[in-house]
Amino acid sequence: MNLQLKLDEGWFTVCPAGAVQPGRGVAALLPDGRHAALFLDRSGRAYAIDNRDPFTGASVLSRGLLGSAEGRAFVASPLLKQRFDLESGRCLDDDGVTVRAYEVRVGQGH
Amino acid sequence: MPDTLPTLLLVGHGMVGQRFLEALVERGVTRDHRVVVLCEEPRPAYDRVHLTSYFEGKGADELSLTPADFMHHNGIELHLGSPAEHIDRETRTVTARDGRTFAYDTLVLATGSYPFVPPVPGKDAEGCFVYRTIEDLEAIEAYAKSARSGAVVGGGLLGLEAAGALKNLGLDTRIVEFAPRLMPAQVDDGGGAALLRTIERMGLTVHTGAGTEAIVTGEAGRVSGMRLTDGSELPTDLVVFSAGVRPRDQLARECGLDVGERGGIKVDEECRTSDPAVFAIGECAQTVDGKVYGLVAPGYAMAEAAADAVAGFPGSFTGADMSTKLKLLGVDVASFGDAHGVSEGCLDVVYADSRSGTYKKLVIDPDGKLLGGVLVGDADAYGMLRPLTGSVPPVSPEQLVLPAGAGGPVKLGPDALPDDAVVCSCHNVTKGQICACGTLPEVKQCTKAGTGCGSCVKTILQLLPQSGDKGLCGCFGVTRAELYEIVKVKRITSYARLLDEHGRPEARGGEGCEICKPTVGSIIASLAPTIGADGYVLAGEQAALQDTNDHFLANMQRNGSYSIVPRIPGGEITPEKLIVIGEVARDYGLYTKITGGQRIDLFGARVDQLPGIWARLVDAGFESGHAYGKALRTVKSCVGQTWCRYGVQDSVRMAIDLELRYRGLRAPHKLKSAVSGCARECAEAQSKDFGVIATASGWNLYVGGNGGMTPRHADLLAQDLSDTELIRLIDRFLMFYIRTADRLERTASWLERLEGGLDHLRDVIVEDSLGLCDELESLMAAHVTGYRDEWAETLQDPERLSRFVSFVNAPGAPDPTVQFVAERDQMKPDLGALKPGTQVLIPEGALTVR
Ligand code: SRM
Ligand SMILES: Cc1cc2nc3c(=O)[nH]c(=O)nc-3n(C[C@H](O)[C@H](O)[C@H](O)COP(=O)(O)OP(=O)(O)OC[C@H]3O[C@@H](n4cnc5c(N)ncnc54)[C@H](O)[C@@H]3O)c2cc1C
Ligand code: SF4
Ligand code: FES
Numbered sequence: 001m002n003l004q005l006k007l008d009e010g011w012f013t014v015c016p017a018g019a020v021q022p023g024r025g026v027a028a029l030l031p032d033g034r035h036a037a038l039f040l041d042r043s044g045r046a047y048a049i050d051n052r053d054p055f056t057g058a059s060v061l062s063r064g065l066l067g068s069a070e071g072r073a074f075v076a077s078p079l080l081k082q083r084f085d086l087e088s089g090r091c092l093d094d095d096g097v098t099v100r101a102y103e104v105r106v107g108q109g110h
Numbered sequence: 111m112p113d114t115l116p117t118l119l120l121v122g123h124g125m126v127g128q129r130f131l132e133a134l135v136e137r138g139v140t141r142d143h144r145v146v147v148l149c150e151e152p153r154p155a156y157d158r159v160h161l162t163s164y165f166e167g168k169g170a171d172e173l174s175l176t177p178a179d180f181m182h183h184n185g186i187e188l189h190l191g192s193p194a195e196h197i198d199r200e201t202r203t204v205t206a207r208d209g210r211t212f213a214y215d216t217l218v219l220a221t222g223s224y225p226f227v228p229p230v231p232g233k234d235a236e237g238c239f240v241y242r243t244i245e246d247l248e249a250i251e252a253y254a255k256s257a258r259s260g261a262v263v264g265g266g267l268l269g270l271e272a273a274g275a276l277k278n279l280g281l282d283t284r285i286v287e288f289a290p291r292l293m294p295a296q297v298d299d300g301g302g303a304a305l306l307r308t309i310e311r312m313g314l315t316v317h318t319g320a321g322t323e324a325i326v327t328g329e330a331g332r333v334s335g336m337r338l339t340d341g342s343e344l345p346t347d348l349v350v351f352s353a354g355v356r357p358r359d360q361l362a363r364e365c366g367l368d369v370g371e372r373g374g375i376k377v378d379e380e381c382r383t384s385d386p387a388v389f390a391i392g393e394c395a396q397t398v399d400g401k402v403y404g405l406v407a408p409g410y411a412m413a414e415a416a417a418d419a420v421a422g423f424p425g426s427f428t429g430a431d432m433s434t435k436l437k438l439l440g441v442d443v444a445s446f447g448d449a450h451g452v453s454e455g456c457l458d459v460v461y462a463d464s465r466s467g468t469y470k471k472l473v474i475d476p477d478g479k480l481l482g483g484v485l486v487g488d489a490d491a492y493g494m495l496r497p498l499t500g501s502v503p504p505v506s507p508e509q510l511v512l513p514a515g516a517g518g519p520v521k522l523g524p525d526a527l528p529d530d531a532v533v534c535s536c537h538n539v540t541k542g543q544i545c546a547c548g549t550l551p552e553v554k555q556c557t558k559a560g561t562g563c564g565s566c567v568k569t570i571l572q573l574l575p576q577s578g579d580k581g582l583c584g585c586f587g588v589t590r591a592e593l594y595e596i597v598k599v600k601r602i603t604s605y606a607r608l609l610d611e612h613g614r615p616e617a618r619g620g621e622g623c624e625i626c627k628p629t630v631g632s633i634i635a636s637l638a639p640t641i642g643a644d645g646y647v648l649a650g651e652q653a654a655l656q657d658t659n660d661h662f663l664a665n666m667q668r669n670g671s672y673s674i675v676p677r678i679p680g681g682e683i684t685p686e687k688l689i690v691i692g693e694v695a696r697d698y699g700l701y702t703k704i705t706g707g708q709r710i711d712l713f714g715a716r717v718d719q720l721p722g723i724w725a726r727l728v729d730a731g732f733e734s735g736h737a738y739g740k741a742l743r744t745v746k747s748c749v750g751q752t753w754c755r756y757g758v759q760d761s762v763r764m765a766i767d768l769e770l771r772y773r774g775l776r777a778p779h780k781l782k783s784a785v786s787g788c789a790r791e792c793a794e795a796q797s798k799d800f801g802v803i804a805t806a807s808g809w810n811l812y813v814g815g816n817g818g819m820t821p822r823h824a825d826l827l828a829q830d831l832s833d834t835e836l837i838r839l840i841d842r843f844l845m846f847y848i849r850t851a852d853r854l855e856r857t858a859s860w861l862e863r864l865e866g867g868l869d870h871l872r873d874v875i876v877e878d879s880l881g882l883c884d885e886l887e888s889l890m891a892a893h894v895t896g897y898r899d900e901w902a903e904t905l906q907d908p909e910r911l912s913r914f915v916s917f918v919n920a921p922g923a924p925d926p927t928v929q930f931v932a933e934r935d936q937m938k939p940d941l942g943a944l945k946p947g948t949q950v951l952i953p954e955g956a957l958t959v960r
Contacts, residue, residue, distance in 0.1 A: 019912075020918075022654065023621065023654030024654050026918035027918065029917040029920045035917070041621050055178070056668060057178060057669075059670055059925055059927045059928075063658040064624070066654075067585075067621050067623035068617075068620040069623070076623075078658035079668065081624065083624070093551065096177070096184070097177065
């Protein structure tokens with residue numbers, strides 16, 4: 001089973017789902033040069049958002065800690081700890097800020 | 111977007127300009143307007159109030175008030191380095207210096223002020239400066255390198271701040287003030303006298319009652335001194351003028367807007383000028399009460415009023431409080447309300463103690479209402495008194511000025527404040543609004559209180575519920591100490607199990623959060639040998655709990671790179687090992703620095719380089735220094751008896767023994783220690799969590815010391831201990847702390863909080879009053895035997911090493927955003943590479959960072 005991201009061109013295979021430890025993330029290099037952050041929660045559900053932390057510019061969101069609040073998963077940036085909702089990319093600590101969220105699936109394809 | 115959208119043009123992007131843009135966004139104005147900003151300075155708005163912290167190492171980026179994505183996200187066009195030069199109100203256009211013309215429907219002027227430089231001969235000589243922008247500070251800093259003395263013209267709020275900064279740059283500093291006392295606008299004569307003593311004690315020289323007649327120049331036209339109106343001459347290499355500011359109203363004058371007699375663009379309650387299409391806000395405006403405010407809080411209130419008017423909401427600015435608190439390090443000065451007692455029939459209550467440089471005055475009206483006051487030397491009460499202004503305080507005025515212990519109920523709690531008392535004057539937020547929020551971050555987000563000068567944060571914290579809920583976080587309703595007991599007694603080694611069995615009902619089955627995960631990770635690590643968990647922090651499920659630093663066994667830096675600190679026990683290192691560190695740093699191009707903890711830090715490694723670097727370090731006999739973990743950091747030492755003529759014990763050997771004993775020990779916060787060879791204390795042991803000082807007959811043990819944000823001198827726990835007694839006591843001390851402290855609580859604040867304080871601690875760990883000592887000792891014994899070096903262990907496991915990549919799908923590719931530029935023969939992060947849209951080169955070719 002592979003983790004796949006939906007890009008404009010279609011589904012893009014990142015890595016085997018087993019490469020991601022539940023509760024943590026990994027970074028992926030996309031064909032257009034962007035960096036995405038992929039996560040698995042403890043139930044094995046996958047999420048993906050842009051890897052760039054908009055508060056510092058550093059490409060680090062994949063290295064943050066996962067959590068949940070009111071049933072929704074978030075990641076806390078490892079630098080200044082702002083939290084981002086993993087489904088929408090919305091920053092929970094600053095209404096004005098959102099990072100791009102990707103559709104993601106655990107699929108058979110390559 | 112249709113070009114029919116009305117255009118709002120803002121001239122000036124300073125503190126108030128930025129607040130105005132935020133207010134527009136909050137009111138939705140940016141959605142139906144094209145918003146254009148002309149900014150004179152080369153960078154977007156920054157925190158001028160904290161300008162001086164630029165000298166304390168805050169870079170321009172840290173001072174920025176403008177979040178990276180703010181303009182882009184809200185569709186605002188910002189033109190940097192592009193001042194407006196001409197306004198044509200007929201055609202409603204503004205011409206910028208580069209010749210471009212911008213049409214507007216609404217024009218907002220937020221041009222601030224310029225520093226006033228008295229017209230004395232020589233004022234333009236090389237070595238004369240003003241103090242307003244980052245560029246000014248850069249110029250002062252550069253010039254100060256070749257100067258030995260400096261003088262500040264003006265002893266007001268800003269002048270004192272500038273003088274403090276010159277002093278910190280190492281200059282012999284004088285202040286020249288025309289008025290008979292310092293801070294003439296804020297304090298009265300008594301306050302001025304107390305302030306003078308404090309400032310002089312800090313090593314600054316003050317000349318009051320003297321004006322500047324001329325700047326004297328020496329060879330090559332550089333400043334060499336100044337001549338004062340009293341005939342005297344002061345030698346000085348550098349002069350900073352801080353003699354007040356003047357509103358920048360030139361543009362407005364030239365286009366015929368009404369301007370006040372003494373400057374300032376006249377505005378009405380909505381901050382509209384004499385032309386209804388033009389607004390003026392901040393320091394460039396003269397408000398309806400006839401004043402030009404030189405503080406940021408009134409400017410913010412004007413920004414809100416003008417944004418209301420633009421959005422069609424009711425709102426007005428009629429005047430503001432002029433409370434101030436000096437930020438100058440080491441001097442407490444505050445004034446608020448009617449500080450000079452000019453209200454009719456008002457009375458003073460004064461307390462003065464010239465020994466301690468304390469002066470406090472409250473101004474009250476005949477009915478006992480507090481009107482204002484001045485506090486010098488001890489401004490602790492400012493946060494409470496300012497909001498009480500305008501009401502009758504619940505205790506008598508003398509109780510409010512007398513020092514603690516000198517009578518009556520001393521501390522007036524914030525409970526005494528009425529709901530409509532303004533607690534944050536920068537953002538005009540009342541106690542009621544603050545109490546409607548639950549936590550400090552919520553207060554900051556919902557009301558902005560505390561995000562200006564910061565002087566109200568202490569009061570806000572007192573106002574927030576020290577709620578009955580002592581729970582660790584949203585996931586656990588118990589404290590860290592209770593969690594520790596649960597984990598220990600039930601031998602729980604799985605976070606998921608702990609959360610599902612002991613979490614708050616609503617959090618069970620969830621992901622947990624960034625607060626409890628590392629806390630539980632640390633508890634499991636502290637107890638590992640005892641509860642049967644793996645002592646290795648990246649084992650199995652434990653890996654998912656660790657903060658990024660523990661997860662990659664290195665400390666993340668601002669650009670996503672990492673630092674590496676090998677352990678150097680006691681600060682003792684062989685030349686061979688020094689050479690290995692040098693070689694590794696050279697081969698990987700790392701920035702190296704001697705740390706404040708007697709070891710060496712290597713900065714700038716990409717995550718994928720960590721294993722290679724550590725392979726070489728481990729090979730040379732180095733271990734992890736845990737600079738990334740809440741764990742033992744260093745045990746510093748002095749050379750001690752071996753070399754030093756005063757030493758009475760072998761402090762280096764003891765430091766190394768202690769460091770090797772406690773290395774790897776995970777704790778609620780980091781742990782630091784030091785050992786000094788005699789009472790001269792060269793290792794600074796009394797500022798450490800546990801510090802040891804040699805005596806002729808053994809060792810003295812000090813505990814609960816702290817440097818950092820809130821320094822605390824350590825307490826002497828026991829005297830003249832033998833080696834064995836010393837180590838036994840430290841074992842107990844550390845394990846008792848680990849067991850009972852809160853998350854991120856250093857030993858200093860833990861000891862402060864501990865009921866019964868030092869005496870209780872002594873009872874428990876020296877007298878064994880709770881019968882705990884055997885257990886504490888055996889917990890430590892288990893740690894000592896179970897210790898393994900994390901890096902050596904990681905290097906042996908290919909699966910774990912596979913996590914050290916920049917990209918999971920391109921393991922060989924480096925992260926192209928981690929870039930460096932040269933500085934002082936080494937390198938530093940290239941923050942330019944982190945901007946969106948930057949082209950960076952990686953071996954495979956050019957990629958665009960998005
Ligand atoms: C490297 C070093 C500065 C230097 O160039 O000298 C340093 C660097 C950092 N310090 Fe420090 N501190 C360093 C000595 C100190 C000292 C001096 C000392 O240990 O003798 C202090 C005051 C003593 C004390 O802690 O009581 C100190 C007080 C702090 C504090 C405030 C702690 C407090 O209790 O208030 C923090 C923040 C924190 O830990 O929450 C901090 C945090 C940090 C962090 C970890 C900030 C971070 O999270 O990124 C920095 C990490 C640098 C890195 O990546 O390696 N650093 N820091 C020093 C490393 C010493 C070492 O070899 O381990
Ligand atoms: C060192 C220092 C310490 C201070 N400490 C405090 C404090 O503790 N508490 C407090 O309340 N206040 C303090 N202040 C004052 C505070 O900084 C000001 O009140 C605040 O910055 C005013 O905001 P403003 O936007 O009106 O002006 P500014 O922040 O000065 O912004 C005006 C901006 O307009 C630009 N501009 C001017 N003319 C044009 C033009 N024609 N075209 C385009 N742009 C133009 C300027 O370059 C500037 O960037 C301090 C000031 C200094 C310098
Ligand atoms: S603390 Fe005492 S023994 Fe150690 S170096 Fe200083 S003077 Fe010498
Ligand atoms: S009073 Fe300045 S931030 Fe609140």
